[in-house]
Amino acid sequence: MPLPPIPDLSPGDIREASWNELRPLFQELVDRPIDGDARFAAWLADWSRLDETVTEAAALATIGYTCDTTDPAKEAAHLRFSGEILPQLEEMEVHLARRLVASGRGQPGMEVSLRQFRTAIEIFREENVPLLTEIENHATRYQKVTGSLTVLWDGEERTLPELQPYLQDPDRAVRERAFRLGCEVYASVRDELAGVFDQLFALRVQVARNAGFADVEAYSFRSNCRFDYTPDDCRRFHEAVETVVVPAVDRLMARRCERLGVASLRPWDVGPDPEGRPPLRPFGAVDELIRTGHTVFQRVAPDFGAQFQTMMGESLLDLDARKGKAPGGYCETLHRRGRPFIFMNAVGVVDDVSTLLHECGHAFHAFEAHAQPLIWQRHPGLEACELASMSMELLAAPYLGKADGGFFEPEDLARARVDHLEDVLITLCHAASVDAFQSWIYTSGAGADAAARDQAWLRVRARFERGIDWSGLDRERVTRWYRQLHIFLYPFYYIEYGIAQIGALQVWRNSLGNQPEAVARYRAALALGNTRSLPEIFRTAGVEFTFDPAVIGELVDLVERELERWLARSGPARA
16 A cells, blocks of 8 residues: 655554655655745655654654563564664655755755755765664664663562662662672673674774764764864863862762761762661652652743643653663654653652653753754754753752652752752763763774773773772673663763753753743743754853853852752751
Protein backbone atom coordinates (compact mmCIF):
# COMPACT_ATOMS: atom_id res chain seq x y z
CA MET A 1 0.00 0.00 0.00
CA PRO A 2 1.49 3.37 -0.99
CA LEU A 3 2.14 5.87 1.76
CA PRO A 4 -0.27 8.83 1.95
CA PRO A 5 0.79 12.29 0.73
CA ILE A 6 3.18 14.23 2.94
CA PRO A 7 0.65 16.52 4.69
CA ASP A 8 -1.46 13.50 5.73
CA LEU A 9 1.41 11.20 6.69
CA SER A 10 1.59 10.33 10.39
CA PRO A 11 4.37 8.70 12.44
CA GLY A 12 2.12 5.67 12.77
CA ASP A 13 2.01 5.33 8.98
CA ILE A 14 5.77 4.79 8.84
CA ARG A 15 6.21 2.80 12.02
CA GLU A 16 7.21 -0.23 9.95
CA ALA A 17 8.26 1.51 6.74
CA SER A 18 11.63 0.76 5.15
CA TRP A 19 13.92 3.41 3.72
CA ASN A 20 13.01 2.20 0.23
CA GLU A 21 9.40 3.15 1.03
CA LEU A 22 10.33 6.53 2.50
CA ARG A 23 12.90 7.55 -0.08
CA PRO A 24 10.36 8.48 -2.81
CA LEU A 25 8.77 11.03 -0.48
CA PHE A 26 12.09 12.81 -0.08
CA GLN A 27 13.00 12.34 -3.73
CA GLU A 28 9.79 14.13 -4.71
CA LEU A 29 11.00 17.11 -2.70
CA VAL A 30 14.40 16.93 -4.37
CA ASP A 31 12.75 16.96 -7.82
CA ARG A 32 9.87 19.38 -7.19
CA PRO A 33 10.07 22.83 -8.85
CA ILE A 34 10.50 25.63 -6.29
CA ASP A 35 10.39 28.67 -8.51
CA GLY A 36 8.12 31.44 -7.25
CA ASP A 37 7.37 32.42 -3.68
CA ALA A 38 4.27 30.24 -3.28
CA ARG A 39 5.95 27.08 -4.60
CA PHE A 40 9.02 27.67 -2.45
CA ALA A 41 6.98 28.23 0.72
CA ALA A 42 4.90 25.09 0.09
CA TRP A 43 8.05 23.05 -0.60
CA LEU A 44 9.71 24.25 2.60
CA ALA A 45 6.59 23.54 4.66
CA ASP A 46 6.21 20.03 3.18
CA TRP A 47 9.88 19.27 3.83
CA SER A 48 9.53 20.40 7.43
CA ARG A 49 6.35 18.34 7.81
CA LEU A 50 8.03 15.22 6.46
CA ASP A 51 11.02 15.69 8.78
CA GLU A 52 8.63 16.13 11.71
CA THR A 53 6.93 12.86 10.86
CA VAL A 54 10.05 10.76 10.34
CA THR A 55 11.90 12.13 13.38
CA GLU A 56 8.86 11.53 15.58
CA ALA A 57 8.60 7.94 14.34
CA ALA A 58 12.32 7.49 15.09
CA ALA A 59 11.87 9.06 18.53
CA LEU A 60 9.00 6.69 19.31
CA ALA A 61 11.18 3.74 18.33
CA THR A 62 13.95 4.97 20.64
CA ILE A 63 11.49 5.54 23.46
CA GLY A 64 10.05 2.06 23.03
CA TYR A 65 13.48 0.46 23.16
CA THR A 66 14.87 2.43 26.12
CA CYS A 67 11.71 1.71 28.09
CA ASP A 68 12.29 -2.03 27.53
CA THR A 69 15.72 -3.06 26.27
CA THR A 70 14.77 -6.74 26.66
CA ASP A 71 12.12 -6.73 23.90
CA PRO A 72 13.62 -7.99 20.61
CA ALA A 73 10.90 -6.33 18.51
CA LYS A 74 11.52 -2.95 20.11
CA GLU A 75 15.26 -3.37 19.68
CA ALA A 76 14.75 -4.21 16.00
CA ALA A 77 12.50 -1.17 15.46
CA HIS A 78 15.05 1.10 17.11
CA LEU A 79 17.88 -0.34 15.04
CA ARG A 80 15.86 0.01 11.84
CA PHE A 81 15.43 3.73 12.39
CA SER A 82 18.82 4.48 13.93
CA GLY A 83 20.82 2.17 11.71
CA GLU A 84 18.92 2.08 8.40
CA ILE A 85 16.66 5.10 8.03
CA LEU A 86 18.35 8.01 9.82
CA PRO A 87 21.79 7.65 8.17
CA GLN A 88 20.09 7.48 4.75
CA LEU A 89 17.91 10.42 5.73
CA GLU A 90 21.02 12.45 6.50
CA GLU A 91 22.19 11.95 2.91
CA MET A 92 18.83 13.00 1.49
CA GLU A 93 18.73 16.03 3.81
CA VAL A 94 22.01 17.19 2.30
CA HIS A 95 20.49 17.05 -1.20
CA LEU A 96 17.55 19.15 0.00
CA ALA A 97 19.86 21.54 1.84
CA ARG A 98 21.82 22.09 -1.37
CA ARG A 99 18.59 23.06 -3.15
CA LEU A 100 17.67 25.43 -0.35
CA VAL A 101 21.09 27.09 -0.19
CA ALA A 102 21.35 27.33 -3.99
CA SER A 103 17.92 29.00 -4.14
CA GLY A 104 19.20 31.97 -2.16
CA ARG A 105 15.85 32.01 -0.37
CA GLY A 106 14.78 31.47 3.18
CA GLN A 107 12.24 32.49 5.78
CA PRO A 108 12.50 35.00 8.61
CA GLY A 109 14.32 33.40 11.54
CA MET A 110 16.17 30.84 9.38
CA GLU A 111 19.60 32.47 9.51
CA VAL A 112 21.02 29.99 12.04
CA SER A 113 19.33 27.05 10.28
CA LEU A 114 20.83 28.07 6.94
CA ARG A 115 24.29 28.20 8.51
CA GLN A 116 23.70 24.70 9.88
CA PHE A 117 22.59 23.48 6.45
CA ARG A 118 25.74 24.90 4.86
CA THR A 119 27.80 23.07 7.48
CA ALA A 120 25.99 19.79 6.81
CA ILE A 121 26.72 20.17 3.09
CA GLU A 122 30.37 20.94 3.81
CA ILE A 123 31.04 17.88 5.98
CA PHE A 124 28.84 15.31 4.25
CA ARG A 125 30.59 12.36 2.62
CA GLU A 126 28.63 9.52 1.01
CA GLU A 127 31.17 6.98 2.24
CA ASN A 128 30.30 7.91 5.84
CA VAL A 129 26.67 6.80 5.55
CA PRO A 130 27.33 3.08 6.22
CA LEU A 131 29.85 4.01 8.93
CA LEU A 132 27.22 6.05 10.76
CA THR A 133 24.93 3.02 10.59
CA GLU A 134 27.63 0.91 12.24
CA ILE A 135 28.10 3.55 14.92
CA GLU A 136 24.41 3.45 15.78
CA ASN A 137 24.47 -0.33 16.01
CA HIS A 138 27.39 -0.27 18.48
CA ALA A 139 25.73 2.51 20.49
CA THR A 140 22.64 0.33 20.79
CA ARG A 141 24.85 -2.48 22.05
CA TYR A 142 26.10 -0.20 24.83
CA GLN A 143 22.53 0.57 25.88
CA LYS A 144 21.59 -3.09 25.79
CA VAL A 145 24.50 -4.14 28.00
CA THR A 146 24.07 -1.35 30.55
CA GLY A 147 20.29 -1.64 30.58
CA SER A 148 20.51 -5.29 31.63
CA LEU A 149 22.84 -4.76 34.60
CA THR A 150 21.48 -5.79 38.00
CA VAL A 151 22.88 -6.70 41.42
CA LEU A 152 21.76 -8.96 44.24
CA TRP A 153 20.89 -7.07 47.42
CA ASP A 154 19.82 -9.20 50.36
CA GLY A 155 18.84 -11.95 47.96
CA GLU A 156 16.74 -9.67 45.72
CA GLU A 157 17.63 -8.58 42.20
CA ARG A 158 17.96 -4.80 41.99
CA THR A 159 18.66 -2.39 39.16
CA LEU A 160 21.53 0.05 39.62
CA PRO A 161 19.19 3.03 40.11
CA GLU A 162 17.58 1.05 42.93
CA LEU A 163 20.95 1.05 44.73
CA GLN A 164 20.91 4.84 45.04
CA PRO A 165 19.01 5.02 48.36
CA TYR A 166 21.61 2.76 49.97
CA LEU A 167 24.38 5.18 48.98
CA GLN A 168 22.67 7.67 51.30
CA ASP A 169 22.23 5.29 54.23
CA PRO A 170 23.51 6.57 57.61
CA ASP A 171 25.36 3.27 58.06
CA ARG A 172 28.77 3.65 56.44
CA ALA A 173 29.10 -0.10 55.90
CA VAL A 174 25.82 -0.17 53.96
CA ARG A 175 27.00 2.71 51.76
CA GLU A 176 30.34 1.06 51.07
CA ARG A 177 28.64 -2.21 50.20
CA ALA A 178 26.25 -0.47 47.75
CA PHE A 179 29.12 1.51 46.23
CA ARG A 180 31.29 -1.55 45.69
CA LEU A 181 28.41 -3.58 44.24
CA GLY A 182 27.63 -0.83 41.70
CA CYS A 183 31.27 -0.60 40.69
CA GLU A 184 31.71 -4.36 40.54
CA VAL A 185 28.85 -4.90 38.11
CA TYR A 186 30.37 -2.35 35.72
CA ALA A 187 33.84 -3.83 36.23
CA SER A 188 32.43 -7.23 35.27
CA VAL A 189 31.47 -5.89 31.83
CA ARG A 190 34.43 -3.52 31.48
CA ASP A 191 36.09 -5.58 28.76
CA GLU A 192 32.86 -5.85 26.79
CA LEU A 193 32.18 -2.12 27.02
CA ALA A 194 35.80 -1.33 26.19
CA GLY A 195 35.39 -3.46 23.07
CA VAL A 196 32.25 -1.52 22.13
CA PHE A 197 34.16 1.73 22.55
CA ASP A 198 37.07 0.42 20.48
CA GLN A 199 34.65 -0.04 17.59
CA LEU A 200 33.04 3.36 18.12
CA PHE A 201 36.44 5.06 18.30
CA ALA A 202 37.73 3.51 15.07
CA LEU A 203 34.55 4.34 13.19
CA ARG A 204 34.48 7.94 14.41
CA VAL A 205 38.11 8.47 13.46
CA GLN A 206 37.36 7.19 9.97
CA VAL A 207 34.27 9.41 9.64
CA ALA A 208 36.33 12.46 10.62
CA ARG A 209 39.14 11.58 8.21
CA ASN A 210 36.71 10.97 5.36
CA ALA A 211 35.27 14.45 5.96
CA GLY A 212 38.73 16.00 5.80
CA PHE A 213 39.31 16.70 9.50
CA ALA A 214 42.49 16.06 11.45
CA ASP A 215 40.68 14.47 14.38
CA VAL A 216 37.27 13.70 15.86
CA GLU A 217 37.34 16.82 18.05
CA ALA A 218 37.61 19.13 15.03
CA TYR A 219 34.94 17.15 13.19
CA SER A 220 32.59 17.10 16.18
CA PHE A 221 32.83 20.84 16.70
CA ARG A 222 31.85 21.37 13.08
CA SER A 223 29.15 18.66 12.98
CA ASN A 224 27.64 19.99 16.23
CA CYS A 225 27.55 23.46 14.66
CA ARG A 226 29.53 25.09 17.44
CA PHE A 227 29.73 28.49 15.79
CA ASP A 228 30.17 30.53 18.95
CA TYR A 229 33.13 28.90 20.71
CA THR A 230 36.19 26.75 20.02
CA PRO A 231 38.13 23.84 21.55
CA ASP A 232 40.50 26.45 23.01
CA ASP A 233 37.53 28.07 24.75
CA CYS A 234 36.73 24.68 26.27
CA ARG A 235 40.28 24.42 27.56
CA ARG A 236 39.86 27.90 29.06
CA PHE A 237 36.76 26.54 30.78
CA HIS A 238 38.74 23.56 32.13
CA GLU A 239 41.37 25.93 33.53
CA ALA A 240 38.76 28.24 35.04
CA VAL A 241 37.04 25.31 36.75
CA GLU A 242 40.36 24.00 38.05
CA THR A 243 41.30 27.44 39.37
CA VAL A 244 37.97 28.68 40.74
CA VAL A 245 35.52 25.80 41.22
CA VAL A 246 37.71 22.90 42.35
CA PRO A 247 38.94 24.77 45.46
CA ALA A 248 35.30 25.53 46.37
CA VAL A 249 34.40 21.84 46.03
CA ASP A 250 37.47 20.98 48.11
CA ARG A 251 36.03 23.20 50.84
CA LEU A 252 32.66 21.43 50.56
CA MET A 253 34.28 18.03 50.91
CA ALA A 254 36.48 19.12 53.83
CA ARG A 255 33.40 20.37 55.65
CA ARG A 256 31.54 17.14 54.90
CA CYS A 257 34.47 15.11 56.19
CA GLU A 258 34.51 17.11 59.42
CA ARG A 259 30.73 16.88 59.91
CA LEU A 260 30.73 13.14 59.27
CA GLY A 261 33.55 12.71 61.78
CA VAL A 262 35.65 10.50 59.51
CA ALA A 263 39.40 10.54 59.02
CA SER A 264 39.10 10.83 55.24
CA LEU A 265 36.20 11.22 52.84
CA ARG A 266 35.76 8.05 50.84
CA PRO A 267 33.57 7.92 47.70
CA TRP A 268 30.74 6.25 49.62
CA ASP A 269 30.70 9.21 52.03
CA VAL A 270 29.50 11.78 49.50
CA GLY A 271 25.79 10.88 49.59
CA PRO A 272 24.66 10.61 53.24
CA ASP A 273 23.41 13.30 55.56
CA PRO A 274 26.40 14.54 57.62
CA GLU A 275 24.29 14.50 60.80
CA GLY A 276 23.41 10.84 60.42
CA ARG A 277 19.77 11.48 59.62
CA PRO A 278 17.96 9.04 57.31
CA PRO A 279 18.00 9.81 53.58
CA LEU A 280 15.36 12.24 52.40
CA ARG A 281 12.37 10.56 50.82
CA PRO A 282 10.61 13.37 48.99
CA PHE A 283 7.94 11.08 47.57
CA GLY A 284 6.69 7.51 47.72
CA ALA A 285 5.15 6.26 44.52
CA VAL A 286 5.89 7.88 41.18
CA ASP A 287 2.33 9.21 41.09
CA GLU A 288 3.23 11.44 44.04
CA LEU A 289 6.30 12.72 42.20
CA ILE A 290 4.07 13.63 39.26
CA ARG A 291 1.32 15.29 41.32
CA THR A 292 3.69 17.37 43.40
CA GLY A 293 5.80 18.22 40.39
CA HIS A 294 2.71 19.60 38.70
CA THR A 295 2.06 21.89 41.67
CA VAL A 296 5.64 23.17 41.60
CA PHE A 297 5.54 23.93 37.88
CA GLN A 298 2.21 25.70 38.34
CA ARG A 299 3.91 27.97 40.87
CA VAL A 300 6.83 28.75 38.57
CA ALA A 301 4.42 29.75 35.78
CA PRO A 302 0.79 28.72 35.21
CA ASP A 303 1.57 27.89 31.58
CA PHE A 304 4.26 25.45 32.71
CA GLY A 305 1.71 23.80 34.97
CA ALA A 306 -0.69 23.49 32.04
CA GLN A 307 2.02 22.02 29.82
CA PHE A 308 2.93 19.44 32.44
CA GLN A 309 -0.76 18.62 32.83
CA THR A 310 -0.86 17.93 29.10
CA MET A 311 2.03 15.50 29.47
CA MET A 312 0.23 13.77 32.33
CA GLY A 313 -2.97 13.48 30.32
CA GLU A 314 -1.29 12.19 27.18
CA SER A 315 0.91 9.52 28.84
CA LEU A 316 4.14 11.33 28.01
CA LEU A 317 5.90 10.39 31.27
CA ASP A 318 7.73 7.12 32.03
CA LEU A 319 9.43 7.83 35.34
CA ASP A 320 9.70 4.66 37.46
CA ALA A 321 12.79 2.43 37.63
CA ARG A 322 12.41 -1.18 36.53
CA LYS A 323 14.48 -4.02 35.18
CA GLY A 324 15.19 -3.75 31.47
CA LYS A 325 14.95 0.04 31.23
CA ALA A 326 17.98 1.81 29.85
CA PRO A 327 19.86 3.84 32.49
CA GLY A 328 19.60 7.59 32.93
CA GLY A 329 16.96 10.10 31.98
CA TYR A 330 16.11 12.17 28.94
CA CYS A 331 13.49 14.34 27.28
CA GLU A 332 12.62 13.49 23.66
CA THR A 333 10.70 15.89 21.43
CA LEU A 334 7.90 14.51 19.28
CA HIS A 335 7.99 17.17 16.59
CA ARG A 336 4.89 16.24 14.61
CA ARG A 337 2.51 16.60 17.53
CA GLY A 338 4.56 19.27 19.31
CA ARG A 339 4.93 17.28 22.50
CA PRO A 340 7.87 16.23 24.69
CA PHE A 341 8.33 12.81 26.33
CA ILE A 342 10.23 12.37 29.61
CA PHE A 343 12.10 9.17 30.55
CA MET A 344 13.51 8.59 34.06
CA ASN A 345 14.46 5.92 36.58
CA ALA A 346 12.96 7.33 39.78
CA VAL A 347 13.49 5.46 43.05
CA GLY A 348 12.26 8.03 45.60
CA VAL A 349 15.44 10.01 46.28
CA VAL A 350 16.17 13.74 46.12
CA ASP A 351 18.04 13.35 42.84
CA ASP A 352 14.78 12.21 41.25
CA VAL A 353 13.21 15.58 42.02
CA SER A 354 16.19 17.37 40.45
CA THR A 355 16.01 15.10 37.41
CA LEU A 356 12.30 15.81 36.94
CA LEU A 357 12.91 19.56 37.17
CA HIS A 358 15.80 19.25 34.72
CA GLU A 359 13.96 17.20 32.13
CA CYS A 360 10.86 19.38 32.43
CA GLY A 361 13.04 22.37 31.56
CA HIS A 362 13.67 20.58 28.27
CA ALA A 363 9.97 19.77 27.97
CA PHE A 364 8.86 23.38 28.47
CA HIS A 365 11.48 24.40 25.91
CA ALA A 366 9.88 22.02 23.40
CA PHE A 367 6.41 23.44 24.11
CA GLU A 368 7.53 27.06 23.85
CA ALA A 369 9.66 26.60 20.72
CA HIS A 370 6.99 24.64 18.85
CA ALA A 371 5.37 27.94 17.91
CA GLN A 372 8.20 28.38 15.42
CA PRO A 373 6.81 27.35 12.02
CA LEU A 374 9.55 25.02 10.76
CA ILE A 375 11.23 22.11 12.50
CA TRP A 376 14.74 23.52 12.01
CA GLN A 377 13.74 26.73 13.80
CA ARG A 378 12.77 24.95 17.02
CA HIS A 379 15.81 23.09 18.38
CA PRO A 380 18.81 25.30 19.18
CA GLY A 381 22.30 24.23 20.13
CA LEU A 382 22.56 21.91 23.09
CA GLU A 383 24.06 24.73 25.15
CA ALA A 384 20.72 26.57 24.96
CA CYS A 385 18.81 23.33 25.57
CA GLU A 386 20.75 22.70 28.75
CA LEU A 387 20.32 26.32 29.80
CA ALA A 388 16.58 25.59 29.73
CA SER A 389 16.93 22.47 31.88
CA MET A 390 19.47 23.70 34.41
CA SER A 391 17.72 27.02 34.89
CA MET A 392 14.46 25.23 35.69
CA GLU A 393 16.20 23.36 38.53
CA LEU A 394 17.00 26.72 40.11
CA LEU A 395 13.83 28.63 39.18
CA ALA A 396 11.69 25.92 40.80
CA ALA A 397 13.71 25.97 44.03
CA PRO A 398 11.52 28.57 45.87
CA TYR A 399 8.51 26.26 45.57
CA LEU A 400 9.97 22.95 46.75
CA GLY A 401 8.83 23.31 50.36
CA LYS A 402 5.54 21.75 51.38
CA ALA A 403 4.32 25.19 52.48
CA ASP A 404 4.43 26.13 48.79
CA GLY A 405 2.96 22.85 47.55
CA GLY A 406 6.30 21.12 47.11
CA PHE A 407 8.08 18.05 48.46
CA PHE A 408 9.87 19.01 51.68
CA GLU A 409 9.20 19.99 55.28
CA PRO A 410 11.25 23.06 56.36
CA GLU A 411 14.29 21.24 57.72
CA ASP A 412 14.23 18.75 54.86
CA LEU A 413 13.99 21.64 52.41
CA ALA A 414 17.18 23.12 53.82
CA ARG A 415 18.93 19.78 53.42
CA ALA A 416 17.67 19.45 49.84
CA ARG A 417 18.79 22.98 48.95
CA VAL A 418 22.25 22.32 50.38
CA ASP A 419 22.49 19.11 48.37
CA HIS A 420 21.46 20.88 45.16
CA LEU A 421 23.77 23.86 45.55
CA GLU A 422 26.68 21.56 46.31
CA ASP A 423 25.77 19.50 43.24
CA VAL A 424 25.84 22.65 41.08
CA LEU A 425 29.52 23.11 41.86
CA ILE A 426 30.28 19.39 41.56
CA THR A 427 28.56 19.35 38.15
CA LEU A 428 30.90 22.04 36.86
CA CYS A 429 33.88 19.91 37.86
CA HIS A 430 32.35 16.78 36.35
CA ALA A 431 31.57 18.58 33.08
CA ALA A 432 35.14 19.80 32.84
CA SER A 433 36.52 16.33 33.52
CA VAL A 434 34.29 14.56 30.98
CA ASP A 435 35.09 17.14 28.30
CA ALA A 436 38.82 17.06 29.03
CA PHE A 437 38.73 13.25 28.93
CA GLN A 438 36.96 13.18 25.57
CA SER A 439 39.44 15.69 24.20
CA TRP A 440 42.30 13.44 25.30
CA ILE A 441 40.69 10.36 23.74
CA TYR A 442 40.34 11.89 20.31
CA THR A 443 43.43 14.12 20.09
CA SER A 444 46.18 12.36 22.07
CA GLY A 445 46.91 9.62 19.55
CA ALA A 446 46.43 6.99 22.27
CA GLY A 447 42.63 6.85 22.36
CA ALA A 448 42.49 3.42 20.71
CA ASP A 449 44.23 1.83 23.72
CA ALA A 450 41.70 0.69 26.32
CA ALA A 451 44.24 0.61 29.16
CA ALA A 452 45.53 4.06 28.24
CA ARG A 453 41.97 5.40 28.30
CA ASP A 454 41.45 4.12 31.82
CA GLN A 455 44.72 5.67 33.00
CA ALA A 456 43.83 8.97 31.33
CA TRP A 457 40.50 8.98 33.17
CA LEU A 458 42.32 8.55 36.48
CA ARG A 459 44.62 11.50 35.66
CA VAL A 460 41.74 13.74 34.62
CA ARG A 461 39.67 12.90 37.69
CA ALA A 462 42.64 13.55 39.94
CA ARG A 463 42.79 17.04 38.41
CA PHE A 464 39.12 17.90 38.97
CA GLU A 465 38.10 15.68 41.92
CA ARG A 466 40.57 16.22 44.73
CA GLY A 467 38.48 16.25 47.90
CA ILE A 468 37.67 12.52 47.97
CA ASP A 469 40.07 9.78 49.06
CA TRP A 470 40.18 7.18 46.26
CA SER A 471 43.28 5.38 47.51
CA GLY A 472 43.19 1.68 46.64
CA LEU A 473 40.12 2.22 44.43
CA ASP A 474 41.53 2.82 40.95
CA ARG A 475 39.51 -0.09 39.51
CA GLU A 476 36.33 1.33 40.98
CA ARG A 477 37.15 4.87 39.91
CA VAL A 478 37.68 3.77 36.32
CA THR A 479 34.15 2.34 36.11
CA ARG A 480 32.76 5.87 36.37
CA TRP A 481 33.49 6.73 32.79
CA TYR A 482 31.92 3.51 31.54
CA ARG A 483 28.67 4.70 33.16
CA GLN A 484 28.75 7.99 31.28
CA LEU A 485 26.62 7.21 28.25
CA HIS A 486 27.44 10.54 26.58
CA ILE A 487 31.03 9.39 26.06
CA PHE A 488 29.79 6.31 24.23
CA LEU A 489 26.78 7.69 22.39
CA TYR A 490 27.44 11.40 21.83
CA PRO A 491 31.10 12.34 21.43
CA PHE A 492 31.95 15.76 22.87
CA TYR A 493 28.48 16.20 24.29
CA TYR A 494 29.10 17.36 27.86
CA ILE A 495 30.77 20.76 27.79
CA GLU A 496 27.22 21.99 27.18
CA TYR A 497 26.35 21.23 30.81
CA GLY A 498 29.21 23.42 31.99
CA ILE A 499 28.36 26.31 29.68
CA ALA A 500 24.68 26.02 30.56
CA GLN A 501 25.39 25.86 34.30
CA ILE A 502 27.22 29.18 34.10
CA GLY A 503 24.20 30.62 32.30
CA ALA A 504 21.70 29.01 34.69
CA LEU A 505 23.50 30.43 37.72
CA GLN A 506 23.12 33.87 36.18
CA VAL A 507 19.38 33.23 35.61
CA TRP A 508 19.16 32.21 39.25
CA ARG A 509 21.09 35.30 40.38
CA ASN A 510 18.58 37.43 38.48
CA SER A 511 15.69 35.52 40.07
CA LEU A 512 16.94 36.30 43.59
CA GLY A 513 16.28 39.94 42.78
CA ASN A 514 13.10 39.54 40.74
CA GLN A 515 11.70 36.03 40.24
CA PRO A 516 8.80 36.97 37.88
CA GLU A 517 11.07 38.97 35.59
CA ALA A 518 13.69 36.19 35.51
CA VAL A 519 11.01 33.63 34.59
CA ALA A 520 9.61 35.92 31.89
CA ARG A 521 13.05 36.42 30.32
CA TYR A 522 13.72 32.69 30.57
CA ARG A 523 10.48 31.93 28.71
CA ALA A 524 11.31 34.51 26.04
CA ALA A 525 14.63 32.73 25.45
CA LEU A 526 12.90 29.34 25.17
CA ALA A 527 10.44 30.69 22.62
CA LEU A 528 13.28 31.73 20.30
CA GLY A 529 14.01 28.09 19.50
CA ASN A 530 16.79 28.03 16.93
CA THR A 531 16.11 31.45 15.41
CA ARG A 532 19.01 33.23 17.12
CA SER A 533 22.67 32.55 17.91
CA LEU A 534 23.66 31.15 21.29
CA PRO A 535 24.92 34.51 22.64
CA GLU A 536 21.63 36.14 21.57
CA ILE A 537 19.56 33.40 23.24
CA PHE A 538 21.57 33.80 26.44
CA ARG A 539 21.15 37.61 26.31
CA THR A 540 17.41 37.20 25.88
CA ALA A 541 17.42 35.12 29.06
CA GLY A 542 19.23 38.03 30.74
CA VAL A 543 22.62 36.32 30.99
CA GLU A 544 26.07 36.31 29.39
CA PHE A 545 27.51 33.54 27.23
CA THR A 546 30.97 33.45 28.76
CA PHE A 547 34.03 31.45 29.80
CA ASP A 548 35.43 34.33 31.90
CA PRO A 549 37.02 33.03 35.12
CA ALA A 550 36.05 36.27 36.89
CA VAL A 551 32.35 35.74 36.09
CA ILE A 552 32.57 32.09 37.11
CA GLY A 553 34.29 33.13 40.33
CA GLU A 554 31.51 35.60 41.19
CA LEU A 555 28.89 32.89 40.66
CA VAL A 556 30.82 30.41 42.81
CA ASP A 557 30.97 33.02 45.57
CA LEU A 558 27.18 33.45 45.33
CA VAL A 559 26.63 29.69 45.59
CA GLU A 560 28.91 29.47 48.62
CA ARG A 561 27.09 32.35 50.35
CA GLU A 562 23.73 30.71 49.72
CA LEU A 563 25.12 27.41 50.95
CA GLU A 564 26.11 29.00 54.25
CA ARG A 565 22.61 30.42 54.62
CA TRP A 566 20.90 27.09 54.01
CA LEU A 567 23.42 25.16 56.11
CA ALA A 568 22.46 27.31 59.07
CA ARG A 569 18.86 26.13 58.59
CA SER A 570 19.59 22.47 57.92
CA GLY A 571 20.40 21.34 61.43
CA PRO A 572 23.14 21.54 64.05
CA ALA A 573 26.71 20.75 63.25
CA ARG A 574 28.14 17.53 64.66
CA ALA A 575 29.66 18.01 68.09
